[in-house]
Amino acid sequence: MGEILVGTCSWTDRMLVGSGWYPTGWRDAEKRLRYYAGRFRIVEVDASYYALPSERNSGLWAERTPDGFVFDVKAFSLLTGHRTRPSLLPDGLPADAGDPRVLDEVWARFAAGVEPLRRAGRLGAVLFQFPPWFRPGPRSRDFLEQCAARTAGWPVSVEFRHPDWWREDQRDGTAGLLRQCGFAAVAVDMAPSLPASLPPVTPVTCPRLSVVRFHGRSAAWGTGSKEDRFRHRYDDAELREWVPRVHRLAERTERVHVLFNNCCGDASVRAAERMRDLLDR
Template sequence: MGDILVGACSWTDRELLSSGWYPEGHRGAEARLRYYTTRFPLVEVDSTYYGLPSERNSALWAERSPAGFRFDVKAFSLLTGHPTRAGALPADLRSASAGPRGRTEADPELLDEVWRRFAGALEPLRRAERLGTVLFQFPPWLAPGASATAMLRRCRERTEGWPVAVEFRHPDWWRPDRYASTFGLLAELDLTAVAVDMAQSLPTSIPPVTPVPSARLAVVRFHGRSRAWGTGSKEDRFRHRYSPEELAPWTSAVREMADRAREVHVLFNNCCGDAAVRAAETMNRLLGTPSGAAREEDSTDSAFLF
């Protein structure tokens, strides 16, 4: 059975910082991360979706985390086809990128440079064997079809050798009549499929399927079960506290995924107050998995390399 790692989708979320979860004396950037790694072996970096990461920050994250800890890094919005403000780019790229209403035009040369900088910024995590995967969360309008398939192939060409996880937000990808073709495409490209837990009462709800097309990694992201998904404020969308009764049915599914992958990442994205870290603590108890980063591992087998 593969390793099961549980964590939250942020350790710096403002609502988490004000929740009291971090004890006194652990409020600075370094102290927060070091404390977090004593509680969980995994975290998702979501700030990299909103702005390009920096090599300096990656080096600091690697330095402040123990061996065996994993950072799953969310891909920058421009790389996943989302609207991106010119202000989200480094200053030297903004003047050449401005389009209508301040949105970034996806100029090929600009994309080349953004891809280059994004990859370079992650290099310290890769060298330190802290990089778990790069998460490409595609927009809800990316429906299955020839153009979407071509986009996935181009993305894989850009990320050859990277550990990459794909989360679809259009529900048709995992409908019963398309499941096999979606699974086959991801398996061909050696892309990890992200399983999703969310409210199932919405037209945009992603089915709670657990595909494992890549033997090296499987990922589950828990978004909460708010009916306000896709509407309202961030707090409205993610305001949900998982109960043990809601999480318990997932334990067998996660263990089955671990039978098919060398590592399974279980991440809680209900980042409202301390709800995500509390749910992760509950899941650790239900699974009986280690609460911190220290665990025995064969670094040549479990480390993902570019």
């Protein structure tokens, strides 16, 4: 049976910090991370999607967390084909996100930014969450193969947001492509029956890792504010649906990452705590 790590997709989210989950007065960044790492063994870094991670911060995160704690780091927007404003590019780079020289430099800086976590054994995975318009086809296959070449030796997980990737007649091909690239497939929980809903499939494409991300079941997914899209508190019945699925993943992989992204107050940490209890039973 593989190891199952449960946590959340941020420890610095504004609504979590303001929810009262952290002890009163624990506003210092170091104290918050130490408090979080005393209760969970994994967290996702989502800030790296908006700005390239820095070596200094990665080094501090490694120092402030105990042995066995890992970080899943979300890939910078440019690296997953998302629209990236020139102002988000590092100083000194030309304001042209389509310039291959810019892409090469961004890859290099991203790699340098996560290197302290890799050296310390704290890099759980680099998450590539592709945009809703990234759909199956030759161009996307080429893009994934290029990502595989750039990330050789890294632990990588991939989340698709276009439902065609996991429709019944496409699933085997998708799983085969991820397996060829050495990428772990990300299973998702989200509101069913929406146009952009992905089915709760749990393919294993990498023997070392499987990932499940819980986005909440808000009907506002894809619309409205961030709070509207992710506002959901999981109940026990919804969590129990996933317990046998997660256990089956753990039977086939060395490690399973279970991460809650329903960032509304303390909803994510409470769901993670409860899911951990249910899995332990």
